[in-house]
Amino acid sequence: MEHADIISGAYTYTKEAFFGLKFLPRWIVLFLYFVIPILVCLVIVSLLFQLAVLPLLVSVFVNNNYGFTASSLSGLLQYLAVIISLACVFFVPLIQGYCYRIAKSEAGEMPDHKNLWGLFFSGWRINFVVLYYAIPIIVISLIYAMIFYYLFPEAGLYTTIDVLALESLFTVLITLSYVAIQFITIILVSLYAFVGLVHLTRSGSLGQATHIREMSAIIKKIGWYDYILSLVIMSILFLLVTFILITLAQIFAFNGVAIVILIGVYLFVMIPIIVFFVRYLSQVYDTAFIVPEADEVDFDDF
DSSP: OOHHHHHHHHHHHHHHHHSSGGGHHHHHHHHHHHHHHHHHHHHHHHHHIIIIIHHHHHHHHSSTTTOOOHHHHHHHHHHHHHHHHHHHHHHSOHHHHHHHHHHHOOSSSOOOOOOHHHHHHHHHHHHHHHHHHHHHHHHHHHHHHHHHHHHOTTOOTTOOOOTTSHHHHHHHHHHHHHHHHHHHHHHHHHHHHHHHHHHHHHHOOHHHHTOHHHHHHHHHHHOHHHHHHHHHHHHHHHHHHHHHHHHHHHHTTTOHHHHHHHHHHHHHHHHHHHHHHHHHHHHHHHGGGOOOOOOOOOGGGO
């Protein structure tokens, strides 16, 4: 697999799709597909929390026994409202639906971004596959957590540990082993999930996209080394952008308006990055079905 050629192709596809004044409206529309569900949900949930939930919490927790104030409870509810509103991207999956169209299309141009109902239902097909692969991760993580804390109740990620004591060093090693097992599980399931998502768009079948043996066969055709390297390249770019945002968020940690602006900028920047990821992963998937050229050289002539 020529990783440089695939990266170059995905970059060219993304550049031609977004960078240029005549393509800016497409970028803005996709950004709105991200933002509008979040904003609508944020307004509804915030009003519900502040008008209905807050008075109830104030009557229960604002006293000498708990030490909460009405303003602190209001702030906590607002943070919760933000978290819930971000989850609306999952429940109104317009951007996922557009990613479905990108992965399905083998043309060199961006697909149409209209027909919201079509995007919505295609997005939910993506969500079903994500849930299929996410549920095992959640179940396995819970099993690991129960076994870990049952066998080592003194160990914990938030336990104060004296690293000079032998028992404490053992606790640290056990805790790190637990984190490593969780991380490896997520990585293994994600390997199948990514190729499953692209296979869903090409086959149109949820059953095929969640068939583990079929996904293993496709990855084997791609090459496990090349496939994992491709995901590492994608992860590095994503983590780089996220690291920049987190660094800026630390600088403006006490400015709520700045945090909101940073989140908006992050979502705006993520639009072409997501498109790049989807196109890149689709091209990696296509390498599994490239028929090698036959060598027709007649060696008897030498």
